Amino acid sequence: MTQFDLELVKLRKVYGGETVAVEDFDLQVSKGEFISFVGPSGCGKTTTLRMIAGLEEITSGDLLIRGRNFTRIPAEKRPTATIFQNYALFPHLTVRENIEFGLKVRGLSSGDVKRRTDAIIDKLELGDVAGSREGALSGGQKQRVALARGLAVEPEILLLDEPLGALDANLRKSIQEELKILQREVGITFIFVTHAQSEALSMGDRVVVMNAGKVEQISPPFELYTRPRSPFVARFIGRNLLIPGDLSQCTGDRAVVSTRFGSLAGAPVFSAAASGAKVTVVAPSEYVELHAPGAPPHDAEATEGLTGRITALDPVGHVIFATVQLDETLSVRLETHRERFEGRGLAPGAPVNLRWRPARASVVLDAA
Numbered sequence: 420m421t422q423f424d425l426e427l428v429k430l431r432k433v434y435g436g437e438t439v440a441v442e443d444f445d446l447q448v449s450k451g452e453f454i455s456f457v458g459p460s461g462c463g464k465t466t467t468l469r470m471i472a473g474l475e476e477i478t479s480g481d482l483l484i485r486g487r488n489f490t491r492i493p494a495e496k497r498p499t500a501t502i503f504q505n506y507a508l509f510p511h512l513t514v515r516e517n518i519e520f521g522l523k524v525r526g527l528s529s530g531d532v533k534r535r536t537d538a539i540i541d542k543l544e545l546g547d548v549a550g551s552r553e554g555a556l557s558g559g560q561k562q563r564v565a566l567a568r569g570l571a572v573e574p575e576i577l578l579l580d581e582p583l584g585a586l587d588a589n590l591r592k593s594i595q596e597e598l599k600i601l602q603r604e605v606g607i608t609f610i611f612v613t614h615a616q617s618e619a620l621s622m623g624d625r626v627v628v629m630n631a632g633k634v635e636q637i638s639p640p641f642e643l644y645t646r647p648r649s650p651f652v653a654r655f656i657g658r659n660l661l662i663p664g665d666l667s668q669c670t671g672d673r674a675v676v677s678t679r680f681g682s683l684a685g686a687p688v689f690s691a692a693a694s695g696a697k698v699t700v701v702a703p704s705e706y707v708e709l710h711a712p713g714a715p716p717h718d719a720e721a722t723e724g725l726t727g728r729i730t731a732l733d734p735v736g737h738v739i740f741a742t743v744q745l746d747e748t749l750s751v752r753l754e755t756h757r758e759r760f761e762g763r764g765l766a767p768g769a770p771v772n773l774r775w776r777p778a779r780a781s782v783v784l785d786a787a
């Protein structure tokens with residue numbers, strides 16, 4: 420018996436014989452995991468989700484659910500349910516009838532249909548609107564009905580395609596929290612597609628970052644944030660300082676990188692890389708201290724760094740965005756906490772040192 424709920428093995432999708440939408444997608448998902456797919460528009464998130472649902476034919480590769488091969492098995496015979504961004508509710512049916520519909524299609528007895536529908540209406544607190552039609556529901560209520568309809572069929576895997584995309588920002592935040600709590604309660608594996616990196620990071624136990632049909636990285640959120648494995652991920656997730664250079668030496672997993680600003684040493688490298696390889700040193704903004712030249716950094720271990728000139732400071736609430744010009748062509752924007760910044764004599768036009776602990780940065784290989 421496999422320990423995985425879902426396995427994707429070299430999954431590939433080609434549309435019309437020429438558009439490669441997804442390539443070499445490998446993933447193993449444990450029971451009850453919450454996996455987020457994130458990436459720019461057109462990177463293949465929805466196509467992958469639809470292949471798992473059986474709504475899109477798989478060009479090659481394998482799809483296994485609990486160890487059984489479902490690659491060529493049609494959607495209605497898969498133990499999955501899908502929730503779409505537009506909810507896809509039947510407008511002429513009431514909330515209760517919408518939920519019952521999927522259960523009747525699956526041939527459940529009328530007693531079971533009633534029992535499951537009552538239970539899910541109760542769980543998602545839809546009792547007050549059970550007799551209403553879609554037109555009378557708010558965005559949040561429609562979202563909850565779609566979720567109820569998906570969960571009522573008791574799928575092994577729930578697939579969610581931008582399910583919160585149509586909600587306003589405040590409602591989105593509160594439904595995110597509800598969804599996460601609900602997922603833990605029901606213990607079902609969730610695969611959740613989103614454009615929004617903050618949503619992917621706050622919801623997922625692990626996050627799959629996709630780019631141009633390929634997986635860039637699969638990691639828990641904190642690791643993705645602090646240890647991006649490619650320049651693409653470093654740009655897409657969080658706010659990182661990226662310095663291009665050449666790997667000049669590697670001792671153990673610690674690198675010396677020669678950059679046009681001088682040598683940067685001590686950051687770990689996570690992939691095999693030969694001397695001379697084109698690399699990028701990535702320092703998460705949060706770990707970069709800004710201080711006036713001559714003044715020591717607060718953190719005595721923040722020994723690596725660069726010097727530049729502040730060109731703009733934009734305070735937003737408790738954070739300050741500092742734009743720093745490092746040379747004629749490279750300007751970086753760093754996010755720093757106000758209390759770590761104020762009282763340091765830093766103002767637009769002033770020279771500034773950027774310092775970080777070497778081990779907090781990463782060296783990533785540039786795409787070949």
Ligand SMILES: Nc1ncnc2c1ncn2[C@@H]1O[C@H](COP(=O)(O)OP(=O)(O)OP(=O)(O)O)[C@@H](O)[C@H]1O
Pocket residue numbers: 434435438439440458459460461462463464465466467614
């Ligand atoms: N039915 C289709 N026929 C042909 N090409 C398609 C089809 N569906 C998607 N594609 C192409 O496949 C690629 C991946 O699309 P997909 O919708 O999976 O991306 P996505 O990451 O979900 O994007 P978005 O966030 O905009 O929904 C894109 O190049 C898209 O144009």
